[in-house]
Amino acid sequence: xxxxxxxxxxxxxxxxxxxxxxxxxxxxxxxxxxxxxxxxxxxxxxxxxxxxxxxxxxxxxxxxxxxxxxxxxxxxxxxxxxxxxxxxxxxxxxxxxxxxxxxxxxxxxxxxxxxxxxxxxxxxxxxxxxxxxxxxxxxxxxxxxxxxxxxxxxxxxxxxxxxxxxxxxxxxxxxxxxxxxxxxxxxxxxxxxxxxxxxxxxxxxxxxxxxxxxxxxxxxxxxxxxxxxxxxxxxxxxxxxxxxxxxxxxxxxxxxxxxxxxxxxxxxxxxxxxxxxxxxxxxxxxxxxxxxxxxxxxxxxxxxxxxxxxxxxxxxxxxxxxxxxxxxxxxxxxxxxxxxxxxxxxxxxxxxxxxxxxxxxxxxxxxxxxxxxxxxxxxxxxxxxxxxxxxxxxxxxxxxxxxxxxxxxxxxxxxxxxxxxxxxxxxxxxxxxxxxxxxxxxxxxxxxxxxxxxxxxxxxxxxxxxxxxxxxxxxxxxxxxxxxxxxxxxxxxxxxxxxxxxxxxxxxxxxxxxxxxxxxxxxxxxxxxxxxxxxxxxxxxxxxxxxxxxxxxxxxxxxxxxxxxxxxxxxxxxxxxxxxxxxxxxxxxxxxxxxxxxxxxxxxxxxxxxxxxxxxxxxxxxxxxxxxxxxxxxxxxxxxxxxxxxxxxxxxxxxxxxxxxxxxxxxxxxxxxxxxxxxxxxxxxxxxxxxxxxxxxxxxxxxxxxxxxxxxxxxxxxxxxxxxxxxxxxxxxxxxxxxxxxxxxxxxxxxxxxxxxxxxx
Numbered sequence: 067x068x069x070x071x072x073x074x075x076x077x078x079x080x081x082x083x084x085x086x087x088x089x090x091x092x093x094x095x096x097x098x099x100x101x102x103x104x105x106x107x108x109x110x111x112x113x114x115x116x117x118x119x120x121x122x123x124x125x126x127x128x129x130x131x132x133x134x135x136x137x138x139x140x141x142x143x144x145x146x147x148x149x150x151x152x153x154x155x156x157x158x159x160x161x162x163x164x165x166x167x168x169x170x171x172x173x174x175x176x177x178x179x180x181x182x183x184x185x186x187x188x189x190x191x192x193x194x195x196x197x198x199x200x201x202x203x204x205x206x207x208x209x210x211x212x213x214x215x216x217x218x219x220x221x222x223x224x225x226x227x228x229x230x231x232x233x234x235x236x237x238x239x240x241x242x243x244x245x246x247x248x249x250x251x252x253x254x255x256x257x258x259x260x261x262x263x264x265x266x267x268x269x270x271x272x273x274x275x276x277x278x279x280x281x282x283x284x285x286x287x288x289x290x291x292x293x294x295x296x297x298x299x300x301x302x303x304x305x306x307x308x309x310x311x312x313x314x315x316x317x318x319x320x321x322x323x324x325x326x327x328x329x330x331x332x333x334x335x336x337x338x339x340x341x342x343x344x345x346x347x348x349x350x351x352x353x354x355x356x357x358x359x360x361x362x363x364x365x366x367x368x369x370x371x372x373x374x375x376x377x378x379x380x381x382x383x384x385x386x387x388x389x390x391x392x393x394x395x396x397x398x399x400x401x402x403x404x405x406x407x408x409x410x411x412x413x414x415x416x417x418x419x420x421x422x423x424x425x426x427x428x429x430x431x432x433x434x435x436x437x438x439x440x441x442x443x444x445x446x447x448x449x450x451x452x453x454x455x456x457x458x459x460x461x462x463x464x465x466x467x468x469x470x471x472x473x474x475x476x477x478x479x480x481x482x483x484x485x486x487x488x489x490x491x492x493x494x495x496x497x498x499x500x501x502x503x504x505x506x507x508x509x510x511x512x513x514x515x516x517x518x519x520x521x522x523x524x525x526x527x528x529x530x531x532x533x534x535x536x537x538x539x540x541x542x543x544x545x546x547x548x549x550x551x552x553x554x555x556x557x558x559x560x561x562x563x564x565x566x567x568x569x570x571x572x573x574x575x576x577x578x579x580x581x582x583x584x585x586x587x588x589x590x591x592x593x594x595x596x597x598x599x600x601x602x603x604x605x606x607x608x609x610x611x612x613x614x615x616x617x618x619x620x621x622x623x624x625x626x627x628x629x630x631x632x633x634x635x636x637x638x639x640x641x642x643x644x645x646x647x648x649x650x651x652x653x654x655x656x657x658x659x660x661x662x663x664x665x666x667x668x669x670x671x672x673x674x675x676x677x678x679x680x681x682x683x684x685x686x687x688x689x690x691x692x693x694x695x696x697x698x699x700x701x702x703x704x705x706x707x708x709x710x711x712x713x714x715x716x717x718x719x720x721x722x723x724x725x726x727x728x729x730x731x732x733x734x735x736x737x738x739x740x741x742x743x744x745x746x747x748x749x750x751x752x753x754x755x756x757x758x759x760x761x762x763x764x765x766x767x768x769x770x771x772x773x774x775x776x777x778x779x780x781x782x783x784x785x786x787x788x789x790x791x792x793x794x795x796x797x798x799x800x801x802x803x804x805x806x807x808x809x810x811x812x813x814x815x816x817x818x819x820x821x822x823x824x825x826x827x
Contacts, residue, residue: 070094073101077116087120091461092292092515096132097123103136115139118150125154125291134165143176148221154291161288161295175222182231185223189215189231193239200239205247208236278340278591282530284312284502290530294518302527306500314346315502318372318379319492322352322476323359324546325561325568326371328582328603329537335586336534337505338377349499350379353492354386355485357475365476367561371569375579381499385491386477388498392486393441395494395524396452396467400433404523405467407436408453415453415466423453423464440470443483447472454490456519460512465489493517497526504529507536508595535595540755542567542600548764557768558751564805564816565751565772567600575748576793576803576818581610600750607819611793611801613651616644616658619693619735620781620796620815622745624667626715627736630702633720637661637739642694642784658784662695663738667780672734673716675704682731684716689726691733693797696723698730735797740780743813746805747774781815788813795821 074084074097088094100123104111111119118139126132135153138144144153152174157165171177192215193200200207212232220228240247282290285307288299318337320326326334341348350372354360372379385392399405408415408423415423437452439445452468467490474480492513496504504517511533521528543549544567552558552566561568564575572582585606589596640662645655668684677685684690689700697720705715723729751772754760760767785794793803794815802815 070098073098077101077111077119078113079116079120089461090459091457092127092459093124096127099123099129100132100136103133104140107137107140111140114145115142118144118147121147121150122154126157127292127294131157138174138176143171144174146225148225149174149176155289158289158291158293162297162300178222180220180223182227185220185227185231186235188218188220189228189235192218193232193235197239200236204240205236205243208232211236277532277534277593278336281340281503281532284310284314287502287528287530292514292518293530294522294528296522296525298525299522299528302525306527310500310502313502314341314344315349315500316341316346316505317349317351317383317496317499317501319351319353319385319495320368321356321359322354322361322364322368323356324364324549325367325570327544327569328539328567328572329544330371331375331569331582332537332586332589332591333505333507334372334375334377335583336591340503340505346502347380348377349381349383349501351383351385351495351499353488354384354476355488355491357471357473357485360476362476367570371573374569374573375582383495383499384477385486385495386475388491388495389478389482389486391498392491392494393484395526396486396490397434397437398524399454399467399520400430400437400452402523403430404455405433405452406455407433407440408451408464409449410451412448415451415464420463426453426455426464437468440468440484441482443472445470452484454516454520456516456523458489458512459515462512465516489513489516490520493520493529493531494524494526496529497521500527501529504531506531506533508533508593509536533593535592537589538595538597539567539603540597540599541750541752541757543752543757543764544568545758548758551765552768555765557765564746564748574806575816576791576801577607578610578614578793580614581607584610601823604819604823608801608821611795611818612649614645615793615795615801616655616784617642617646617797618782618784618794619660619737620743620745620779620799620802621667621669621735621737621740622776622779622799623670624737624780625670625673625713627666627668627699628715628717629664629666629699629720630717631719632664637663640694640696660694660737660782660784661739662692662697666692666736666738667740668734668736670713673713675713683734684718689721689730691723691730692720692736693733695736697721698723698726735799737780737782739783741783741786741813743779743781743785743815745776745779745802745815745817747776747817748772749774779815781813785813793818 070088071084074087075081079087087097097120100119101111104115104119108115119136122135122139123132126135135144138153139150144150153170156170156173193211196211200211212229215228215232216225285303287293287303288295316337318334320330338348350369352365352368369382396405406426406428408425410420410423414420436445436450440450440452447470450470451466453464454467455464457463458465466487468484468486470483471485472483475482510531514531514533517531518528549561549566549568553560558565562570562574564571585603588602588606589598638661639659641657641659643655643657672683672690674681674685677688684699684701686701689698691698699718699720701716701718703717704713705717706712707714749772750769752760752767753769754767757764757767788794788804790804790806790808793801795801798821800820801818803818805814805816807814
């Protein structure tokens with residue numbers, strides 16, 4: 067490693083970059099080779115050469131191709147990043163062909179020299195063609211002109227020279243920049259995002275941006291950076307196309323050992339949406355290779371969640387469907403001398419620098435016999451593994467392919483006592499299912515080299531693995547182990563406890579799937595890890611519910627009001643819009659009626675015994691309006707509890723709003739002839755942003771006030787037929803939905819989210 071470090075520093079890499087590169091075994095190997103090859107053609111490698119060698123080594127893995135490119139870079143026939151990119155793209159377009167050097171050089175701009183006079187002439191022609199746009203947009207049109215220039219006949223010209231000429235000719239036409247030219251453009255008005263309705267069957271181009279917009283087409287796997295091409299690659303790709311008809315095939319492969327969380331929503335939507343966008347199909351494949359942790363309820367819960375999000379898998383498969391094929395492929399791997407049975411203990415081979423296995427070079431027949439003994443249960447658990455002879459991207463040597471587990475499987479029962487690992491199973495199942503795009507989170511990037519190696523080692527069709535950034539949340543845990551611990555300790559009830567951020571918990575809390583789609587669309591699919599505050603999800607939930615949730619009124623801390631001059635013998639029916647037109651964007655969502663009677667209840671916080679200039683609700687000498695009723699009330703008498711002295715009833719007079727000289731300063735919510743319900747108010751489960759790093763760990767970081775239960779909340783009669791999945795805005799309070807614990811005798815409401823984010827959070 068010290069020699070490699072010196073080698074990397076010698077081409078201009080910083081110490082930090084060199085150390086970082088050494089952590090990636092595959093990149094280090096490619097970079098070492100291309101540097102050695104480059105030194106055959108030059109005695110000195112400066113950073114102008116070094117940075118191009120590094121860029122190429124990051125994208126190309128084939129030794130012959132690296133040597134070919136090293137010559138052109140070392141002799142400065144390829145001298146820019148643009149040329150280097152063109153060179154790599156050319157080689158990807160000709161994965162197995164012998165290289166026509168003349169054609170290659172033409173595609174990469176080798177030998178093309180563009181004089182300053184030519185640059186001046188071509189820039190002048192370009193500006194003349196777009197002069198009206200330039201005069202209209204002035205200097206803000208400059209970047210567009212520069213982009214067009216670089217994509218024209220000036221593609222191989224010196225970039226700095228082109229920019230200088232564009233700037234000079236623009237100034238000659240427009241003159242020096244004015245204040246308006248240098249001022250920042252005003253912000254565009256924000257546009258309200260429409261509700262997201264997932265329709266996988268539509269399959270039109272929508273929302274594929276960033277890296278995802280550049281994914282390879284089916285059958286063109288070889289055009290992907292770092293994809294490994296073998297003599298059989300093109301044959302395998304053609305067979306793959308014959309089977310799939312050139313259709314995009316993706317898969318969502320969860321482990322059935324827990325419930326999916328909010329981060330999985332991003333993965334689910336990405337896999338299903340990418341397939342749908344390209345008229346493709348997406349499988350749900352359970353990665354059921356760890357039998358001791360898998361339960362039937364997790365299988366059901368995963369499928370229910372995928373369907374709740376609006377997706378219908380093309381096929382539902384299991385890794386265990388392929389156990390027979392996987393075993394035979396492992397035997398073939400041993401026969402090819404690429405796997406061996408090892409007796410090192412699990413602790414010995416953990417980490418990235420374990421001692422070499424003394425059994426790595428044991429005879430093939432011996433490994434075949436021992437592997438058969440493993441299958442037949444003749445060797446104790448932990449006494450043998452099957453290991454693959456390869457180095458992973460992160461430097462891990464000879465990952466395990468099979469281990470012994472004397473545990474019955476949920477589907478295969480007692481048929482097997484050896485089970486394949488993720489590193490072995492993942493790519494082979496993708497290959498067997500003809501997956502075109504294996505989309506996974508960034509932590510699996512280190513496994514990409516083993517993914518390609520294993521498929522190619524067995525001469526199988528090799529899909530492309532694409533990685534994207536994982537979505538993490540502050541103030542929560544999504545680890546299955548930690549959630550299981552919270553459940554065992556009685557801190558939460560189960561995987562669907564509404565304080566968690568599992569998708570089952572969000573569903574139970576009442577979060578609409580459209581809000582989850584809105585959220586994942588807002589986050590987008592990036593290649594970097596994302597850590598977000600729950601406030602962003604809450605904002606998406608509010609946006610969705612504001613436009614769709616039926617309005618109702620609820621009082622959690624009731625104070626009785628008797629309207630002494632109520633104008634009727636019985637209740638007056640008051641009509642209320644289900645959703646106000648300004649919230650529903652003009653869509654008529656209908657109305658509902660609620661009773662307005664002689665006795666109503668308001669929240670205690672809406673009354674004060676002494677008037678205050680900052681308090682605008684009910685107080686002596688200060689009337690208040692009752693929402694939707696068309697009336698205002700003014701205080702006449704306070705009835706107090708003789709023991710505590712607290713107000714227990716207010717006697718008030720009511721007046722039509724139309725009869726008042728001036729409108730009340732405020733309008734409050736109220737209920738009359740209410741339904742008594744239970745309401746559960748949820749808050750953050752944890753106190754620190756990262757509970758795992760909090761003093762004392764996760765269990766000591768729990769918020770003791772994360773759940774407040776109001777046993778007797780008064781809610782208006784419009785909710786009496788509410789069912790699980792319905793959602794309401796309790797006006798001036800928050801958004802609520804019936805819980806699974808609701809009965810015919812008593813409704814139980816969960817608070818989905820407050821009306822506004824708490825500024826103190």
